[in-house]
Amino acid sequence: MEAVATAARGLVHHCQTVAAQRLTLHSPELWVSLLPVVFYWAVSAYFEVLDRLKLPAFEKHRLHSEQEAQARNQVSRSHVFWRVLLQHAIQVAVGVLMTLADPGFCDAKPWTGWLAAVPEFFVAMLVMDAWQYIIHRAMHESKALYNAIHSHHHRMIICYAYGALYNHPLEALxxxxxxxxxxxxxxxxxxxxSIAFFTFSTVKTVLDHSGYRFPVNPLHGLFPNNAAYHDVHHDPRGFRKNYSQPYFTHWDWLLGTYMAPGELKPLAIKQQQKQQQLQQSGQQDGDGKKEL
Known part of the structure; x- marks a missing residue:
């Protein structure tokens, strides 16, 4: 018992020491987890204001109307809000635990300037894209995983900004x-x-779920994975397409799950024509029966 108490006191002392040194407002270890959360809600608030003001200059760039969102979404905005807050709490907690477990992780790779960070940024993007494609597609391919976990995110058929990270807590983790x-x-x-990378990734994710596709957007021009691209995946017609997120689309191209945003409208027209043909066929069968 005494050994357990001694170990507990040692752990508490370690946590207090690390927190005092590494988890202050001047420590990068804290901002790795905290700054992406701040930017998430700041950018989301901007789009929330646009949604509420309904200015004609911006409304014409919305992918879906508010009426359509209310009719098709299967989860309330308040539920999404609290679920995202839970995810952010988990995210910050993991960052704190990571610092407590490895206090020197920020010292392992010193900052050498933005020019040297460019290739690191690019590699981090590729790794993030590969990780999310594999996990995301696995959530769709497995009926059990989809029903238990990933289906939560797809209750939001029409996307909006602060719902970008609305997921089951296990999927979020x-x-x-x-x-x-x-x-x-x-x-x-x-x-x-990494502070810049995670903050940028967060902003990119919010933009991809914002529900707006502006004609001039440097990020959308630089990265093919954008709001219109991801909107395809949330549409039931593109349910098994466009798994890639948040940057590039090469995994969808390579593995045959790519669908261009422009294909949705022609697909809708084809479905309408097929329905009309079925209706006409039904009418002809009905006329034939009457003649008999």
Whole structure:
């Protein structure tokens, strides 16, 4: 018993020491987890204002109307709000635990400037894309995983900004939080660089779920994975397409799950024509029966 008490006191002392040194407002270890959360809600608030103001100049760039969102979405905005807050709490907690377990992780790779960080950023993007494609597609391919976990995210058929990270807590942990940790260590990015990378990734994810496709958007021009691209995946017609997120689309191209956003409308027309043909066929069968 005494050994357990001694170990507990030692653990508490370790946590207090690390927190005092590594989890202050001036420590990058804290901002790795905290700054992406701040930007998530700041960017989401901007799009929430646009949704509520309904300015004609912006409304014409919305992918779906508010009426359509209310009619098709299967989860309330308040539920989404609290679920995202839970995910952010888990995300920050994992960051704190990571610091307590490895206090020197920010010292392992010193910051050497933005130019040196560019290749690290690119590798981190590729790792993040690969991780999320594999996990995301597995959630769709497995009926059990989809029904138990990933179906939560697809209750939001019409996307909006602050619902970007609306997931089952287990998926949030596996897809985003663990995916971030894997990207961090696999890319060898510095701690300060990772603050910028995770914040940028968060902003990109919010933009991809914002429900807006503006004609001028540097990020959408630079990265083919954008709001219109991801909107295909949330549409039931593109349910098994466009798994890639948040940056590039090469995994969908390589593995045959790519669907261009422009294909949805022609597909809808084909379905309408097929329905009309079925109706006409039914009418002809009915006329034939009457003649008999």
């Amino acid at each position: 596996l897809l985003d939080t663990v995916g971030g940790v894997v990207s961090f260590y696999a890319s060898g990015i510095s701690c300060k660089g």
